[in-house]
Amino acid sequence: MKGEEEIKKICGEVIEKIRPDERERNKVKTVTDFIIAKINKKASEMGIEAHAISVGSTARNTWVSGEADIDIFIMFPADLPEEYLKEKGLALAKSISEKYEERYASHPYIHAYFYDAEGTEHEADIVPCFSVIDASRLKSAVDRTPFHNEYIVKRISGLEDEVLLLKQFLKSAGIYGSEQRRKGFSGYLCELLILRYSTFAELLRNASRWKYGERIDIEGRGKYKGEGKDPLIVIDPVDPKRNVAAAVSLDSFCRLIDAARDFLACPDASYFSTAEKKEMNKAEFIKLVKERGTEFVMVLFDAPDVVEDILFPQLRKAEASIARLIERNGFRIYRSDVSVEGDKAFFIFEFLVWNLPKVKKHIGPPVTSRYHSEQFKSKYASQQSLRIENGRYVVEIKRKHTNVVELLRNELRSCSLGKHVSESIDRGYEILKNEEIRFFEGIGAFFRHYFGFD
Amino acid sequence: MKGEEEIKKICGEVIEKIRPDERERNKVKTVTDFIIAKINKKASEMGIEAHAISVGSTARNTWVSGEADIDIFIMFPADLPEEYLKEKGLALAKSISEKYEERYASHPYIHAYFYDAEGTEHEADIVPCFSVIDASRLKSAVDRTPFHNEYIVKRISGLEDEVLLLKQFLKSAGIYGSEQRRKGFSGYLCELLILRYSTFAELLRNASRWKYGERIDIEGRGKYKGEGKDPLIVIDPVDPKRNVAAAVSLDSFCRLIDAARDFLACPDASYFSTAEKKEMNKAEFIKLVKERGTEFVMVLFDAPDVVEDILFPQLRKAEASIARLIERNGFRIYRSDVSVEGDKAFFIFEFLVWNLPKVKKHIGPPVTSRYHSEQFKSKYASQQSLRIENGRYVVEIKRKHTNVVELLRNELRSCSLGKHVSESIDRGYEILKNEEIRFFEGIGAFFRHYFGFD
Numbered sequence: 001m002k003g004e005e006e007i008k009k010i011c012g013e014v015i016e017k018i019r020p021d022e023r024e025r026n027k028v029k030t031v032t033d034f035i036i037a038k039i040n041k042k043a044s045e046m047g048i049e050a051h052a053i054s055v056g057s058t059a060r061n062t063w064v065s066g067e068a069d070i071d072i073f074i075m076f077p078a079d080l081p082e083e084y085l086k087e088k089g090l091a092l093a094k095s096i097s098e099k100y101e102e103r104y105a106s107h108p109y110i111h112a113y114f115y116d117a118e119g120t121e122h123e124a125d126i127v128p129c130f131s132v133i134d135a136s137r138l139k140s141a142v143d144r145t146p147f148h149n150e151y152i153v154k155r156i157s158g159l160e161d162e163v164l165l166l167k168q169f170l171k172s173a174g175i176y177g178s179e180q181r182r183k184g185f186s187g188y189l190c191e192l193l194i195l196r197y198s199t200f201a202e203l204l205r206n207a208s209r210w211k212y213g214e215r216i217d218i219e220g221r222g223k224y225k226g227e228g229k230d231p232l233i234v235i236d237p238v239d240p241k242r243n244v245a246a247a248v249s250l251d252s253f254c255r256l257i258d259a260a261r262d263f264l265a266c267p268d269a270s271y272f273s274t275a276e277k278k279e280m281n282k283a284e285f286i287k288l289v290k291e292r293g294t295e296f297v298m299v300l301f302d303a304p305d306v307v308e309d310i311l312f313p314q315l316r317k318a319e320a321s322i323a324r325l326i327e328r329n330g331f332r333i334y335r336s337d338v339s340v341e342g343d344k345a346f347f348i349f350e351f352l353v354w355n356l357p358k359v360k361k362h363i364g365p366p367v368t369s370r371y372h373s374e375q376f377k378s379k380y381a382s383q384q385s386l387r388i389e390n391g392r393y394v395v396e397i398k399r400k401h402t403n404v405v406e407l408l409r410n411e412l413r414s415c416s417l418g419k420h421v422s423e424s425i426d427r428g429y430e431i432l433k434n435e436e437i438r439f440f441e442g443i444g445a446f447f448r449h450y451f452g453f454d
Numbered sequence: 455m456k457g458e459e460e461i462k463k464i465c466g467e468v469i470e471k472i473r474p475d476e477r478e479r480n481k482v483k484t485v486t487d488f489i490i491a492k493i494n495k496k497a498s499e500m501g502i503e504a505h506a507i508s509v510g511s512t513a514r515n516t517w518v519s520g521e522a523d524i525d526i527f528i529m530f531p532a533d534l535p536e537e538y539l540k541e542k543g544l545a546l547a548k549s550i551s552e553k554y555e556e557r558y559a560s561h562p563y564i565h566a567y568f569y570d571a572e573g574t575e576h577e578a579d580i581v582p583c584f585s586v587i588d589a590s591r592l593k594s595a596v597d598r599t600p601f602h603n604e605y606i607v608k609r610i611s612g613l614e615d616e617v618l619l620l621k622q623f624l625k626s627a628g629i630y631g632s633e634q635r636r637k638g639f640s641g642y643l644c645e646l647l648i649l650r651y652s653t654f655a656e657l658l659r660n661a662s663r664w665k666y667g668e669r670i671d672i673e674g675r676g677k678y679k680g681e682g683k684d685p686l687i688v689i690d691p692v693d694p695k696r697n698v699a700a701a702v703s704l705d706s707f708c709r710l711i712d713a714a715r716d717f718l719a720c721p722d723a724s725y726f727s728t729a730e731k732k733e734m735n736k737a738e739f740i741k742l743v744k745e746r747g748t749e750f751v752m753v754l755f756d757a758p759d760v761v762e763d764i765l766f767p768q769l770r771k772a773e774a775s776i777a778r779l780i781e782r783n784g785f786r787i788y789r790s791d792v793s794v795e796g797d798k799a800f801f802i803f804e805f806l807v808w809n810l811p812k813v814k815k816h817i818g819p820p821v822t823s824r825y826h827s828e829q830f831k832s833k834y835a836s837q838q839s840l841r842i843e844n845g846r847y848v849v850e851i852k853r854k855h856t857n858v859v860e861l862l863r864n865e866l867r868s869c870s871l872g873k874h875v876s877e878s879i880d881r882g883y884e885i886l887k888n889e890e891i892r893f894f895e896g897i898g899a900f901f902r903h904y905f906g907f908d
Contacts, residue, residue, distance in 0.1 A: 211822050212845070231845070250845045254821035258842060261824075293811030293856070330806070334815065352784065353807050357747030361788065367708035368665050370715075385906045388712060391666070391685070391704045402747070452839045 055149035070124035075131040089128025135238040147238040180312035183249035204260040279444025301429035304420035314418035341442025364393035509603040524578035529585040543582025601692040619654040634766035637703035658714040733898025755883035758874035768872035795896025818847035
């Protein structure tokens with residue numbers, strides 16, 4: 001087949017660019033070994049019963065060239081108390097580098113910096129965890145990672161290139177990474193998909209036919225319930241009650257299907273390109289707004305100081321709550337979105353209807369419901385507009401807010417904004433419309449994506 | 455009770471004004487007898503086996519003073535063919551007056567004019583019908599009337615004043631008459647309600663507690679199915695499968711309930727007033743439109759040459775069809791109405807949203823539906839706006855009509871307008887908005903009612 005050869009040729013060219021070379025691999029290995037040795041030495045000096053292991057893509061040779069993330073887990077005996085791990089584990093992790101930050105996902109960990117012989121900087125995440133007997137007996141979520149690592153290390157040899165192609169393809173499509181901002185495919189999920197389908201091309205051929213609720217169970221032991229709620233179900237081989245693809249949103253799922261079909265129909269190296277495109281500038285934005293005839297309103301505030309995986313779900317819930325307020329007041333949203341760029345967070349609403357007449361219909365009780373009718377009529381008795389419509393009393397009242405900006409100024413805080421968003425908005429926010437929207441760092445990329453220029 | 459006495463007093467005063475006096479009754483009787491005698495004489499001259507009877511409110515002494523409608527039915531043997539009745543019946547009816555018009559309801563009939571000794575004009579409807587054995591064996595809808603007449607004549611004596619009060623009360627509330635324009639209470643229905651409750655006041659006390667689907671069955675032999683679809687069910691004593699109140703709309707039903715409660719709470723002679731109020735003028739209308747902030751659009755055309763009972767249901771169906779067109783295109787109607795005033799018919803739409811942006815979301819198939827996805831993508835492949843939203847392809851297209859007047863100009867004729875409305879609109883129509891709306895005869899009364907100044 002012409003298509004298959006074409007795909008092979010393109011993948012062959014791409015892989016040469018994204019596969020780490022001997023030199024990069026050696027460097028990563030040297031730094032990794034150095035960190036592990038240092039942790040183990042320190043541990044014994046501090047009298048801590050723990051040992052370090054290398055996990056993640058650098059442990060499996062599945063990192064894309066130039067993007068090595070060294071992941072080191074420090075394994076503590078499972079019978080120790082959590083407090084011990086938190087205290088001693090972090091102290092141990094901090095002790096091995098002079099430059100580090102304490103970070104927090106489901107557990108605290110250390111993000112540290114190291115320098116090789118040539119002075120190149122390497123970054124590593126150092127994560128204390130419990131060494132549990134099996135992955136169904138976790139003491140914390142991070143305890144699962146060593147099991148994932150072991151499972152993949154034992155099986156992935158010879159398939160690394162296919163994993164790299166998949167990761168690069170997903171990156172280019174904007175759906176690599178399971179973080180809440182993106183809701184895409186994690187590295188571990190990529191590896192499992194390649195284990196299932198053997199090659200990148202074969203995965204794409206299958207993905208192009210996926211249906212909602214697609215189920216992949218490599219070991220055939222899946223106990224995951226909750227079918228129907230996830231578009232993609234990939235049973236975790238080390239924990240059969242878990243869906244590795246739980247973070248994949250419907251749209252990320254669909255974007256893989258869509259990209260797979262497009263690539264198979266017209267294979268091209270551009271499907272692996274991650275080159276940054278030109279940001280949209282304000283003049284282009286204003287021209288587009290005018291052409292569309294819609295109204296853009298941005299609610300802008302300082303990004304709350306929490307990790308994005310906590311912030312993004314909160315922003316999306318707040319967006320839905322604000323949208324309900326807006327629609328309940330009769331305005332109509334065309335599209336909306338949220339984002340965090342730099343130290344700013346924002347909601348964007350694009351409106352079909354942002355002004356409404358002063359008059360508003362207030363629908364009362366059915367006339368046949370005597371008690372409620374009396375209440376209603378005594379309240380509105382003096383209103384000339386009181387009438388009967390479809391068996392109910394109806395009266396015309398003055399609309400509280402005839403403009404959506406006015407509505408947001410007055411009632412934004414009545415929405416369910418979530419703890420961190422709410423606190424930040426309480427400290428201050430701006431409501432900007434159309435040409436008032438400022439093009440701070442990152443907003444140009446946001447709108448480029450919003451308008452589909454990606 | 456203070457209330458009861460008050461009601462008695464007011465009703466006593468009202469009845470003196472609306473009860474026909476001796477002189478009026480004698481005049482009506484003389485004219486009626488004259489017509490009957492003349493018909494019977496003519497029939498025997500023409501060799502037609504038929505006789506005339508007086509029916510309706512003048513036969514039962516239940517007409518409101520000054521509003522006598524003389525109804526004369528010419529009874530033909532039931533075994534004659536319909537053609538015979540149509541031909542000979544109308545010929546007979548026409549032969550007794552020099553001034554008449556041929557009219558049409560469910561059957562053709564003659565509307566004739568007569569003059570008494572003093573030269574006063576009297577109008578009478580002369581209706582040929584079949585004399586069937588009982589009301590369940592009708593040959594045409596008008597054959598039922600003689601049975602109604604007989605039923606009421608036998609029972610109403612002594613209750614005529616109560617019937618008059620009810621009729622006048624309903625007239626004042628704008629819900630007297632079962633014609634399609636009004637969908638209110640017919641004279642026969644008024645008489646049955648009084649037979650059921652004995653007095654006007656007792657009827658009101660009951661009506662104030664009515665629920666949807668209220669059932670009244672004087673003879674206790676009701677066989678009427680279709681409960682749930684009519685707000686009020688009054689079994690026809692002469693045809694137990696028929697609902698005499700079938701024409702009463704939900705809103706007319708509710709308006710009686712509402713007026714009954716109000717009158718009982720604060721009895722006042724104004725509840726019997728039918729004085730015409732001042733029509734709204736154009737300046738008042740324009741001021742109101744400005745205050746409301748809405749947009750009024752009138753679709754104006756020549757009233758089709760059919761009876762209102764055929765025209766009004768057609769106008770209302772057309773109104774619903776146009777409303778669907780409007781809402782389907784994204785605009786939002788606040789209120790709408792139809793009417794016929796003089797030789798003009800029209801639809802009125804009052805809008806909350808009458809302008810929309812150029813851009814429009816066109817929602818495509820689910821991405822997982824491969825065949826439809828390919829069709830959709832090949833059609834919109836070049837569109838920069840093509841994206842995935844909630845698992846479906848979405849593309850932005852240009853909205854066909856960004857203004858509701860433009861929409862109506864272009865697509866009004868695609869609506870289900872009904873035969874007569876459609877033919878008239880094909881001959882020409884105008885679309886007028888706000889201050890363009892002309893205040894021809896009757897339109898001021900229409901808007902006075904629309905805005906609740908009645």
